[in-house]
Amino acid sequence: MPERLLLTGNHAAAYGAMLSRVEVISAYPITPQTMIVELLSELTASGELPAKFITVESEHSAMAACVGASAAGARAYTATSGQGLALMHEMLHWAVGARLPIVLTNVSRAMAPGWSIWSDQTDILSQRDVGWMMLFAESVQEAQDFVIWMYRVAEQVYLPGMVGMDAFILSHTAEPLIVHDRDRVDAYLPPFEPLYDLDPADPRAYGGLVNRDHYFELRYKVYEAMERAGRLLAEAGEEFADALGRRYAPVEGYMLDDAEYVVMSAGAMTSNVRQAVKDARERGMKVGLLRLVALRPFPFAEVRRLLAGRHKVAVLDRNLSPGHSGIFAQEIRSALSGMPDAPPVYGYVMGIGGRDVRVETVTETLDDLVRRDEPDLALYVGVKGLPIGPVRAFEQIPVPVKVEVAR
Amino acid sequence: MRWPVPEAEHMDPGTLGCQGCGGALSMRLVLKEVGPDAIAVLPACCWSIIDGPWPLHALDIPVFHTAFETAAVVATGIKAAKAMKGEDPTVVAWAGDGGTFDIGLQALSGAAERNEDIVFVCYDNEAYMNTGIQRSSATPAGTWTTTTPEERPEPRPKKDIMGIMAAHRVPYAATATVAYPGDLAHKVQTAVAAKGGMRFLHLLSACPPGWKMAADQAIEAMRRAVQARVFPLYEVRDGRDYTITVWPERNVRLEDYLSLQGRFTPLLADQDMLERVKADVAERWRLLVERHEHSRRLVGTGR
Numbered sequence A: 001m002p003e004r005l006l007l008t009g010n011h012a013a014a015y016g017a018m019l020s021r022v023e024v025i026s027a028y029p030i031t032p033q034t035m036i037v038e039l040l041s042e043l044t045a046s047g048e049l050p051a052k053f054i055t056v057e058s059e060h061s062a063m064a065a066c067v068g069a070s071a072a073g074a075r076a077y078t079a080t081s082g083q084g085l086a087l088m089h090e091m092l093h094w095a096v097g098a099r100l101p102i103v104l105t106n107v108s109r110a111m112a113p114g115w116s117i118w119s120d121q122t123d124i125l126s127q128r129d130v131g132w133m134m135l136f137a138e139s140v141q142e143a144q145d146f147v148i149w150m151y152r153v154a155e156q157v158y159l160p161g162m163v164g165m166d167a168f169i170l171s172h173t174a175e176p177l178i179v180h181d182r183d184r185v186d187a188y189l190p191p192f193e194p195l196y197d198l199d200p201a202d203p204r205a206y207g208g209l210v211n212r213d214h215y216f217e218l219r220y221k222v223y224e225a226m227e228r229a230g231r232l233l234a235e236a237g238e239e240f241a242d243a244l245g246r247r248y249a250p251v252e253g254y255m256l257d258d259a260e261y262v263v264m265s266a267g268a269m270t271s272n273v274r275q276a277v278k279d280a281r282e283r284g285m286k287v288g289l290l291r292l293v294a295l296r297p298f299p300f301a302e303v304r305r306l307l308a309g310r311h312k313v314a315v316l317d318r319n320l321s322p323g324h325s326g327i328f329a330q331e332i333r334s335a336l337s338g339m340p341d342a343p344p345v346y347g348y349v350m351g352i353g354g355r356d357v358r359v360e361t362v363t364e365t366l367d368d369l370v371r372r373d374e375p376d377l378a379l380y381v382g383v384k385g386l387p388i389g390p391v392r393a394f395e396q397i398p399v400p401v402k403v404e405v406a407r
Numbered sequence B: 001m002r003w004p005v006p007e008a009e010h011m012d013p014g015t016l017g018c019q020g021c022g023g024a025l026s027m028r029l030v031l032k033e034v035g036p037d038a039i040a041v042l043p044a045c046c047w048s049i050i051d052g053p054w055p056l057h058a059l060d061i062p063v064f065h066t067a068f069e070t071a072a073v074v075a076t077g078i079k080a081a082k083a084m085k086g087e088d089p090t091v092v093a094w095a096g097d098g099g100t101f102d103i104g105l106q107a108l109s110g111a112a113e114r115n116e117d118i119v120f121v122c123y124d125n126e127a128y129m130n131t132g133i134q135r136s137s138a139t140p141a142g143t144w145t146t147t148t149p150e151e152r153p154e155p156r157p158k159k160d161i162m163g164i165m166a167a168h169r170v171p172y173a174a175t176a177t178v179a180y181p182g183d184l185a186h187k188v189q190t191a192v193a194a195k196g197g198m199r200f201l202h203l204l205s206a207c208p209p210g211w212k213m214a215a216d217q218a219i220e221a222m223r224r225a226v227q228a229r230v231f232p233l234y235e236v237r238d239g240r241d242y243t244i245t246v247w248p249e250r251n252v253r254l255e256d257y258l259s260l261q262g263r264f265t266p267l268l269a270d271q272d273m274l275e276r277v278k279a280d281v282a283e284r285w286r287l288l289v290e291r292h293e294h295s296r297r298l299v300g301t302g303r
């Protein structure tokens, strides 16, 4: 019988790793992810999870250790957040080029300075173009299940994948969690079979010098694998239902059937968005929710199908690419580009650095969406003293502060 | 020390090493003792090139190329995976001085402190040679490199990497050079046999283009480095038991070592600096001999 426990998102992620029978874990503490590292330390120390835990001296090394372990044929796992993910960046690329199906959980937090441990997805979205698959969990259950789902696909296409979860809202919130039976997970996720093994009896060189006559083809294979991953992710999400009782998909729709307005969101704040959509329906607004579960590979066909012909689309971004707009908004705009019945995309930026995104925040945003005539790249919601709207020039240009010191 | 050279070769001829490359020769001799049941990890360094472009590969052990600063920790990850599978190959991290003293120091320190079951070999050519002879923290005082030009030669002494490794109390650390192949072989054998913890080998490796000398002077330069006490050959066990393995017997002056190489032109032209470097070499040698003698006195004391 599967167990039903009350657990936080962090502990659920650790359970996801345990159920996946990871063999090498290498991780470094960072708030708000630390509980994952701590629980995995306990599980490996007690023997409940037979795996090596390497207590490295940095996240760069955590990813490097996973790279080594995965190249030598072990299922490798790590977890991090914000600064730690940024520090890993170089090795995230290595995992892709070396075709290593490592899975990592990132608890999204705001980037310093100023130091902030609060929710903000700019950290994970800054890794968008590296070549990792990316899933965004909304619930504690998904924080566990997506690790399993991700390994299943990663090991079919030999690409790594990360599962995003939001700081505190998910990492530290306890919800009921169904911990699946291990043998059922085993049936869903067979043991990792490496493409190649670092075997002294088979002395090959991996990742050495490649010239212009080969590099493109090596990368072309990565692009091809990512294309394939799109299909496999959808299939594996369906099969999850048969094997473990829950159906997952790269895109999820809610109240979309007759919706004129669609609001798009990803991650934990989607729960409040869903509530706001329900409330708005009760007030008579024809609105629905499109939740993006997978950012990479991007589910183009699904997104286009679900958004075609709508009146307006609002994209809620808890992140920002300065000089452009919210990153999800950019993604949705590019997905719709060239589609004859594409709706206008209104980018809303909110919740930066952990500022609350309440149901009311979303409700106000929906009201703004209805009223506003022209879409904007980025409309800021919840900046102190400002109504929802595009960025405003400061009245005073900041000047360097000079302090006179008496000598 | 006599050395019955193992006949088996684990490195093919035709590598991309320059003539007289100490790093290439080091690999060849080290692998003779490490044997075929091994895996090498190569961070960015000249050896990323020497092994050959894809699909060529000069060694008959697997090589995993990795990022510049990660040799020690990627080796750790490989070893962990192999241990989970019940396999026990020798995992050798093979890095240049940049990948050891500088950018690789953090991961190396982590692996050393955790006493990971790997062999870390630093082939030290005293600069970043892959990128065209820039200084590293292994570059000795008074040296010319492209980032320490003649007008502003390297002002600081070489970093004491062996001291740093000893401070981590690693079970085995040793200096060696292919100019003393018997001594080198003995140390590699010792390192390979000392399974279960971190082993560190610091190999002085001449680079004729970077040291500005003729290729056929490489062995002589490394030999003189030992004889002039610039690069003493010794072992450290558990970070405290020091043994000098090769005692200088030829009367080689510091200048005899320096003048073989064009890179020391600034040092030879600066009498003050030369005196300071001489004093430093003498002082370090005296300290090393003291440690050696101190360790001998402790033999049998049960420490």
Ligand SMILES: Cc1ncc(C[n+]2csc(CCOP(=O)(O)OP(=O)(O)O)c2C)c(N)n1
Binding pocket: B023, B044, B045, B046, B047, B067, B068, B069, B095, B096, B097, B098, B099, B100, B125, B127, B128, B129, B130, B131, B136
């Ligand atoms: C993060 C990073 N920074 C810089 C480089 C460029 N780089 C490649 S090899 C190298 C120097 C290597 O020096 P060393 O470790 O002494 O080895 P050598 O080339 O002398 O054999 C540098 C700077 C790199 N590959 N990665």
Ligand SMILES: [Mg+2]
Binding pocket: B096, B097, B098, B123, B124, B125, B126, B127, B128, B129
């Ligand atoms: Mg070097």
